Amino acid sequence: MKDNQTKILKITLTIAASLVAIMGIVYAYDIYFDLNLYKYGVYPQKFSGLIGILTAPFIHSTSGYSHLLNNSGPTFILTWLLFYNFRNIAPRVFIITFLGTGLLVWIFGRPSYHIGMSGVIYGLTSFLMVSGFLTKNVRVAGISLLVIFLYGSFIWGIFPQQNNVSWEGHFSGFTIGIFLAFFYRSELPQQQKYRYEVEEELGIEPEFEYWNETHSEKQGAGERDQPITPVHNDPIQVVYTFVPKEVKPKLDDHKTDQEEEYQE
Secondary structure (H helix, E strand, C coil): CHHHHHHHHHHHHHHHHHHHHHHHHHHHHHHHHCCCHHHHCECCCCHHHHHHHHHHHHCCCCCCCHHHHHHHHHHHHHHHHHHHHCCCCHHHHHHHHHHHHHHHHHHHCCCCCECCCHHHHHHHHHHHHHHHHHCCCHHHHHHHHHHHHHHHHHHHHHCCCCCCCCHHHHHHHHHHHHHHHHHCHHHCCCCCCCHHHHHHHHCCCCCCCCCCHHHHHHCCHHHHHCCCCCCCCCCCCCCCCCCCCCCCCCCCCCCCCCCCCCCC
């Protein structure tokens, strides 16, 4: 079990690190060879701008390192959280967020080149946050609170603030993340239930409960008072001898007291 968890941890960390590495490599090539890759971003309402749905998240502004650095940390953390804790749906959630964000920007965005991973980041953030409110699983709720603590202030990015910031990408990703959390609600990790909770839901009466007086009342007096038959195969036998206290006989009782012996 421990080896399996270690393997999953390594795989998910590799996925997250590989995504950030691709972003860094594309940025380095763009700087070194002066490729002006921003032209491969999403350009809304233009057929040539559709290529940006696939390429834009890996392209970042070359006017400094801040755009790439600001997106690298959240991309690594959120991608790892998604793939490690939601392994059964993580590939679908990531791909739909990745492609859906770019498509919405192409449909509704301003006529300009939209680049960067921030739209996907907003999608993963909203998915992880909302998932914690849709399930009673303690671990998922903890992840939700962690994401809110780390990136809760991102919410303001979905509103128009700066002309050179694609708030359309932020809003699109954030909306898709919420939609996916509800869409995959039944596949989210659910709270583990104890046996008695499952039995109660199925209407199964527990076989025995020490605190259940009704069960004791259903038993006959003979069943409760019967001595336990010793197991003769047990190499150790303990015999208890009970000598009742001498009681004076009644006037109409001519029977004599006898010693009784019980074995348990």
